[in-house]
Structures are given as structure tokens and as C-alpha cells.
Amino acid sequence: MSAAPKQLSPQKWVIISAIGFVLFLMAAILFSVLASQFNNISLSAYFFLLVIIALLAASFLGGALRSRAKYKGKAYGGTLEITGPAVIFFLLLYLGYKYQPTPSSFSLILTIYEVGNKNKPITTGEVTLIFNDFRDTKSLNKEGQVLFAQLPAAQKGQDVIVLVNADDHESKELKITIPLDDHPVINMGLAKKQAFVSVHGTVFSHNGELVKNALLNVNDGLAEGISDQLGNFNFRVPLKAGTEVKLRIYKDNKIKLDENIILSDEVSMTFRIDQ
Structure with a gap:
């Protein structure tokens, strides 16, 4: 026959209970002091700590206190029965999974690039994020990104308004739904603003006639x-002011002038041709 398990003396029970109480008190103080930080802990770190705590609890209750637990239920068409410290371990894992902390806030990254070329970020400009009573504006960094931190977790999966104003690009306003990812990222493409210059002036003949x-x-x-009728002209060229272009002037289906000019919408141009 197997020997009966050795009984612990009352003194050892007191010591074990005192150690358990101190550990519980330290854990309670730790959780109360760091409660806000635990809300932002990553799930991987949370479950790593949960496994360690479950192992310690199972070892303490099953080893030091010689506690036993039993679970019996139906699983996969058969009967599942677990006894001993394993029940304590799996019970703590289940409770930890069921009541896992949800982050109270999150960070949102917006990446702005040129339409048709995601490898060309837009690095100058501002992005404004709007929802409910919240409104914040950030400047684009050299990666073409802005970071909005400490946003309420309840805003995930909800619509927000994003305003983008970037140099030499068309402004954009979009309603976007924030992804439910742990670290959501939103990508937006902006079209390059089409530059125009208004060319104006007068055409004369070499005799001074209009x-x-x-x-x-x-x-x-x-x-x-x-x-x-007065020889005046005014038309738009889809290029920036200061660009050098080739200008030809036709009269009666003949080229009367062929030269390079610098585009300007401030200077009135005068051209003289043969009639």
C-alpha cells in the first residue's frame, strides 16, 4: 500500500498562508497602481504574464496547499475529466481570456502619397482628423505620415473626417472608417495640382499695326x-510660370514667328510679325 501523504504542521500552514496573503497583497497593490498601464499592454505580453500567473497559482495551490480541483464535461463526443492543479491552471487561463483587458486608447497612422505612386510620399502639408468634438491637425513628416495618438478605443470601427492640404497637390476631404486592427494605418493618395499660367499681350506688325x-x-x-480685333490675346497654358516654352505665331497658315519664351502671368508680352 502507498504511504499516506505527509500532513503539514499547523506552523507550516500559518507560514504558507502568510506567504500567500503577502503575494496576494503585493499583486493587488501592483494592479491598482499600474491599472492604467495594464489597459495598454499588448495581448502577447498579457497572455505571457497570464500563463506565468496561472503556473504559479497552480503550483502554490497544488503543491504547497495540496489543493485539488476536478472538472468533468462533454467534449468532442466523449467525456473529459481533469483533476489536480491542471484544473486551476486552465481555469485561470479561461478567466484571463474571457476578461482580457481592452485598450482604452490607440494610435492612428495616416500615410499620404501621390496618386498612382505609393512609393512617392508627400512630405509637406497638413492632415486634420475630425470626429465628434475632436479636431487635431498634424504636419506630414519625411515619410509622408502623421501620427494621431491617444485616440479613444471606442472610435475604432467608426467614421472620421480626414482633411489633407499638401503643397502642389489637390486638397482632399474624406469620410473614412477606422480599421479594427491593433495598430490601424490609413493610406491616402493625392492628385498633383495642375499648374496654369495666363499668357497675355498684343501682336503687332513690323509697321506698328495691330x-x-x-x-x-x-x-x-x-x-x-x-x-x-485689337491684336490682344489671353489664354491659359498648363505649365508653371517661369517655364521656357516654344512659341509659334501663325498668320494666313504661315509661320510668322518661331522662338522660345518664358511663361509669365504678370508680364504683358508684345510680338511683332510680318503681315
Whole structure:
């Protein structure tokens, strides 16, 4: 026959109970002091700590206190029965999983790039995030990103308004649903703003007469304009001011002028051609 388990003396019971009480008190103080930080702990770290705590509890209750637990239930068409410290271990894991902490806040990253080229981030400009009574504006960094931190966790899965204003690009306002990911990232593409310059001036003949119906052609058809009764012209060219272009002036289906000019919407241009 197997020997009966050795009984612990009352003194050892007191010591074990005191140690258990001190450990419980320290854990309670730790959780109360660091409660806000535990809300933001990652799930991987949380379950790692949970396994350690469950092992310690099972070892203490099953080893030191010689406690026993039993679970019996149906599983996969049969009967599952677990006894001993394993029940304590799995019970703590189950309770920890069921009541796992949910983060009270999260961070949202928005990445802004040029339409059609995700490898070309837009690095100058501002992004504004709006929802409920919240409104915050951040500047784009060199990676084309902005970070909005400490957003309420309840906002995940909800709609927000995003305003983007970037240099040389079209402004954009979008309603976006924040992903339910642990670390949500939203990507947005912006179209490059089309630059225009208004070219204006007068066409004269070499005799000083005003020339009407002269056709002015920029860069072989990129833009065209026709002089009016007073020889004046005004048309838009889809390029930036200061750009050098080729200008041809046609009259009676003949080229009367062919030269390079610098585009400007501030300077009135004067051209002289043969009639």
C-alpha cells in the first residue's frame, strides 16, 4: 500500500498562508497602481504574464496547499475529466481570456502619397482628423505620415473626417472608417495640382499695326490662343510660370514667328510679325 501523504504542521500552514496573503497583497497593490498601464499592454505580453500567473497559482495551490480541483464535461463526443492543479491552471487561463483587458486608447497612422505612386510620399502639408468634438491637425513628416495618438478605443470601427492640404497637390476631404486592427494605418493618395499660367499681350506688325486673328501656338499644340480685333490675346497654358516654352505665331497658315519664351502671368508680352 502507498504511504499516506505527509500532513503539514499547523506552523507550516500559518507560514504558507502568510506567504500567500503577502503575494496576494503585493499583486493587488501592483494592479491598482499600474491599472492604467495594464489597459495598454499588448495581448502577447498579457497572455505571457497570464500563463506565468496561472503556473504559479497552480503550483502554490497544488503543491504547497495540496489543493485539488476536478472538472468533468462533454467534449468532442466523449467525456473529459481533469483533476489536480491542471484544473486551476486552465481555469485561470479561461478567466484571463474571457476578461482580457481592452485598450482604452490607440494610435492612428495616416500615410499620404501621390496618386498612382505609393512609393512617392508627400512630405509637406497638413492632415486634420475630425470626429465628434475632436479636431487635431498634424504636419506630414519625411515619410509622408502623421501620427494621431491617444485616440479613444471606442472610435475604432467608426467614421472620421480626414482633411489633407499638401503643397502642389489637390486638397482632399474624406469620410473614412477606422480599421479594427491593433495598430490601424490609413493610406491616402493625392492628385498633383495642375499648374496654369495666363499668357497675355498684343501682336503687332513690323509697321506698328495691330494684327488680328493671329494664332499663337505653345509647344506644338499644348495650348493655343488667337488675337482679337485689337491684336490682344489671353489664354491659359498648363505649365508653371517661369517655364521656357516654344512659341509659334501663325498668320494666313504661315509661320510668322518661331522662338522660345518664358511663361509669365504678370508680364504683358508684345510680338511683332510680318503681315
